[in-house]
Amino acid sequence: MIKSRRLSFVYPGSLDRPTGGYRYDRRMMNELERLGWAVSRVALSDEFPLCGGLARLDAEARFRALPDQEIVVCDGLAFGVIPEIAREHQQRLKLVALVHHPLYLEDGLSSDVAEAFFQREKEALQYTRRVITTSSATLAQVRDTFDVPTSALRAILPGTNPLPRPDPPDLRSEPPSLLCVGSLIPRKGQDVLVEALSGLTDLDWHLDLVGDTRCDEAFAQRLQDLIAEHHLEQRVTVHGSVADHELSRFYDRASIFALASHYEGYGMAFAEALLSGLPIVASGRGAVRNTVPAAAALFCSEGQAASFRQALKLMLVDTRLRAEKAQGAAAAGSALPTWSEQGALLSNTLEALL
Template sequence: MPQRSVRVVMPGGVDDPAAPSGGNIYDRRVCRDLPRVGWQVREHAVAGDWPQPGADARAELARILRESADGTLVLLDGLVACAVPDIIVPEAERLRLAVLVHLPLGDETGLAPGPAATLDAAERRTLRAVAAVVATSEWAADRLVDHHGLAPGRVHVAAPGADIAPLATGTGSPLRLLCVASVTPRKAQDQLVQALAAVADLPWSCLCVGGLGQDPEYVALLRELIGERGLGDRVHLVGPRSGAELNASYAAADLLVLTSHAETYGMAVTEALARGVPVLATAVGGLPEAVGRAPDGSVPGVLVPPKDPAALTAALRRWLSDPGERHRAKAAARRRRTALDGWEATSRSLAKALEQLRQEPRRAA
């Protein structure tokens, strides 16, 4: 085995254009970029309904680990690893295991208390057993340390990068709002629709880009809400987009809106800022980190409290009705654009964590 090599275990479907996610994009990108900083990557995509895998998915994950030589360095996506401590923990002494946590399992909105507690306990067992944990923001790292009682020195941060793209042209009139997020309760598009209904007297349209298959019941309820509020010709759920089609959506946007109840980072935010598009987002989890500040200290948009419809509505009305506010936010977003870290920084941060794990003495079995 080459001196610096890592096996990366991801959920199956990581390249499925019909089901894009920030976690999948991150996994695919670091697999592509780690070789550029001196690492050989061997990929394993394990098909299954993670984090609740069936027997075949469990068997495949167990096989991958079992057939890895003693001391092999393995980076596992948390969606695969965290719910199956019975598979991960027995291998944690023999292998050098690191888990990349995109979202703590218990943080998914809509889970009943019992299943959420079960997933949370399984995640705790897994993360306490492995040698290293990688989080995608400082906020997420701190939360994992506090919530699961992890040693801070074992938790590393490798925040998503952003590719600087041409400046968005926007539309001007009506103002084009863009929401890029899977249509799920955690992303709270229902609260966005309610707030938009309250500012229906102003000129705007809203494009919601994101997967529609994760929670069909929520999608149906959202479509019903859009119809009830008379917004069918202004709010459009267009499903997932990628590549040139997604780039065109960003290019035509005047404002990115993200009303999530929970986020460890928020890659859509930096994708928008990479095009100079300002952001209106909830101040939850790692979103304030993603929004950040321009080099002069200005904020490239607006942060509002989560689950606060009045604050969201007020922020939308102010942005839509005040040209000065729009100019200020756009100028700050363009300044923030020049200060964004690229994906090379992500790969170097991840490589540093992997190198530390590679050099650690093997723990006694």
């Protein structure tokens, strides 16, 4: 008897949110369907992970409505804060957690909230059949900090869409066009990047900041204030979120990719920069140095504007260095996995649960 390949994919809010995590979810659902899976999309409240009682009650009802022995893949933004629901359904449902990065590592959390996230996510993950992470670095972190056995863990990286080999940097715009892609949240460090650039006004450059401004509106406003404080309104443009085809054009026009992240579970924007053959200035814990090879980047101390400023200056003034790092980026980008390859890995992982 052939077992039915069906599953429910649970996530908070709208799948259209322009973040790396939601792009991963969307693409993996599409790849699974292409491989013959029937995928039911189950949307929870957009309040997760900082959700109230009504959002939790809604989540409880949605999980109880799922059929017995269903494979349920749940995005970690929600799964990490619902251990009670996971405990209730651990035998009835085949629970699979998708961890982009541990919730307690998000910047800007109070110590009490971070500790609560840590404890709740640690408990919730004990009730899963599998835990999918989006990088080997996050896998190691989940294994070591949450005591998840290696046998239950799988690292399935984001894929890429193969592109023609990018133009070499001497064919890109002059003066250099800097690009930063990421939701405007403290963890992505756009404030550090602006502070760094405020000390480089004697050089020619322009920065495009692309990313959702709605995730942390207070931070987004502070960033605008910081740009104005340093009189950079004519040199830094905040674009907000853009459609995928528009984002591709930003990568095509850029000369240097810069992201002063504090932490990344994988760093899809870094991978896209590699795919576009862009030299990179980067910082951050987690998977940053796994995703970005040294041959493609200058690495800086996280949260340190002075360190980032020094690296940016080197990349801006030394065209030979920029060309070398661009060559390293293009080589690394050509070796990145495709979405079809990664979708097949996820499919095989889930088939083992049938």
